[in-house]
Each structure stands twice: as C-alpha cells, then as structure tokens.
Amino acid sequence: MSKAVIDVRDLKKRYGDVHAVRGVSFTVEAGTTVGLLGGNGAGKTTTIAMTLGLLEPSGGSVSILGCDMARDRYRALPYMNFSSPYVDLPHRLTVRENLRIYAGLYSVPDPKARIDELAAQLHMEDFMTRPSGRLSAGQKTRVALAKALINRPRVLLLDEPTASLDPDTGDWIRTYLENYQRDTGATVLLASHNMQEVERLCSEVLMMRQGAIVDRGSPAALLAKYGRESMDEVFLDIARQTGAAVGANGQEQGAA
Numbered sequence: 051m052s053k054a055v056i057d058v059r060d061l062k063k064r065y066g067d068v069h070a071v072r073g074v075s076f077t078v079e080a081g082t083t084v085g086l087l088g089g090n091g092a093g094k095t096t097t098i099a100m101t102l103g104l105l106e107p108s109g110g111s112v113s114i115l116g117c118d119m120a121r122d123r124y125r126a127l128p129y130m131n132f133s134s135p136y137v138d139l140p141h142r143l144t145v146r147e148n149l150r151i152y153a154g155l156y157s158v159p160d161p162k163a164r165i166d167e168l169a170a171q172l173h174m175e176d177f178m179t180r181p182s183g184r185l186s187a188g189q190k191t192r193v194a195l196a197k198a199l200i201n202r203p204r205v206l207l208l209d210e211p212t213a214s215l216d217p218d219t220g221d222w223i224r225t226y227l228e229n230y231q232r233d234t235g236a237t238v239l240l241a242s243h244n245m246q247e248v249e250r251l252c253s254e255v256l257m258m259r260q261g262a263i264v265d266r267g268s269p270a271a272l273l274a275k276y277g278r279e280s281m282d283e284v285f286l287d288i289a290r291q292t293g294a295a296v297g298a299n300g301q302e303q304g305a306a
C-alpha cells in the first residue's frame with residue numbers, strides 16, 4: 051500500500067472533444083510539496099479540482115489520506131483545504147464574516163482567536179471589516195490563503211497562491227507557507243506560473259502540457275537534465291517541445 055498522502059492514478063477529464071486532463075498519475079509524500087507547472091490551459095486547475103473532489107473525473111482515481119475521494123471524500127475533507135483565484139467569496143460579506151462561516155464549516159475551535167491569528171499573520175487587519183467584493187486582487191489572494199488555512203489543514207491544495215501579489219508580499223507569503231509546512235508537516239500540491247516559487251517550495255515538479263505530464267523531477271534534476279540555470283528556461287524548453295508526453299512511471303503516452 052502506498053504511503054503517499056495524495057495518490058492520483060490515471061486521472062482524466064474530458065469536456066466533449068476537449069481532453070482537459072489525459073491520464074495523469076503522481077503521488078505526494080507526507081510533508082512534501084509537489085508543483086504542477088504548465089502554460090495556460092495545460093490542465094493544472096482541472097487536476098487540482100478533481101483532486102479536491104470538486105470536479106468529477108472522467109476516469110482514474112484520487113486517494114487522499116487513504117480515502118478514495120470518489121466514495122469516501124467526507125472522511126478526508128476535514129483535514130484538507132484549498133485556495134484558488136477562481137473561487138470568489140460572497141461579495142457583500144466582510145472578510146471577517148466570510149472567515150467566520152468557513153471556521154464554522156470546519157468546526158474550528160475558538161474561531162475568533164484563529165481568525166485574529168490569521169489576520170495578524172497575513173497582514174489583513176486593515177481590511178477585516180471590508181466587504182469581500184471591495185478588496186484589491188492582492189488582498190483577495192491573502193484572504194483566500196487565510197480561508198485555506200483556517201482549519202490548519204494537513205493537506206493543502208494551492209492554485210496560484212501568490213497570484214496578484216507584489217514581489218515583496220509574494221516572497222513573505224512563500225516564507226509563511228514554508229514555515230507552516232515545517233511547523234505542521236502539511237502535504238502540499240501547488241499549481242503555479244511562478245518559477246522561483248516552484249524552485250523554492252517544491253521537492254518535485256510535474257511539467258504539464260495539453261493535459262498530460264510531459265516531464266517530472268526535482269527542480270535540481272530538471273535544471274541538470276535541460277542544462278539550464280533557471281526553471282524559467284526549463285519551462286520554455288518544455289513548452290516549446292512537441293511530441294510524446296511522459297506518463298506515469300515514465301512511459302510515453304503519445305503526442306498531446
């Protein structure tokens with residue numbers, strides 16, 4: 051039996067003629083961060099949404115903390131959470147009201163203390179009483195992260211966690227996530243367009259193109275393999291490639 055906290059096997063999603071995800075397989079071991087990297091439309095968000103159980107796969111399976119997400123996801127959900135720039139909080143409710151609702155959904159003990167703690171840690175105190183619809187993009191990103199951390203999740207799925215943040219704020223959010231993982235042993239699946247982020251946070255990177263994993267490895271291994279000095283260059287090399295994708299266990303899957 052796999053010791054992986056996240057175990058994704060041959061996951062597929064098809065929308066009519068569109069093969070959004072073409073059979074991806076990967077695992078994320080306890081306490082590590084795996085990154086999903088790929089251009090626009092590569093299938094990262096669809097993979098994360100299926101991993102969470104928000105979207106029904108056309109094929110394949112997802113197991114989290116030993117729970118089959120198709121049959122048993124309510125056993126795993128209390129220990130999980132996610133952030134996504136594509137999920138908006140109710141606009142008229144203030145930031146604090148929204149966080150209180152999520153704290154209730156996750157039965158967070160002493161919700162006021164947890165919300166105050168996150169407001170201080172994520173520098174949100176100035177806009178806690180503002181309607182969520184009136185936040186700047188960078189403020190929304192921080193609120194989404196606070197929502198994702200409200201229940202101190204053991205499994206965190208982050209879709210572009212530093213989208214819209216200025217470089218300085220993005221940097222301390224990355225430090226914050228590193229500290230969170232060090233302190234809690236959380237397991238993280240991260241989709242990002244930010245190569246520095248991936249290089250810094252991820253022990254393994256899955257390079258996606260047109261719904262398939264076309265290469266994978268640690269940032270150091272990928273840099274060595276492509277003879278590059280930065281993940282930006284590796285990303286461009288892979289994005290410009292055509293040809294067969296590498297699937298689970300490294301076997302070729304046919305051109306995407």
Ligand SMILES: Nc1ncnc2c1ncn2[C@@H]1O[C@H](COP(=O)(O)OP(=O)(O)OP(=O)(O)O)[C@@H](O)[C@H]1O
Pocket residue numbers: 065068069070071088089090091092093094095096097
């Ligand atoms: N509901 C849908 N109906 C039809 N096609 C969809 C749907 N959702 C996603 N797709 C398609 O599936 C593919 C993968 O989309 P996805 O959002 O997963 O990509 P992504 O890697 O997250 O891209 P981005 O970096 O732009 O956010 C795209 O071609 C997209 O147009």
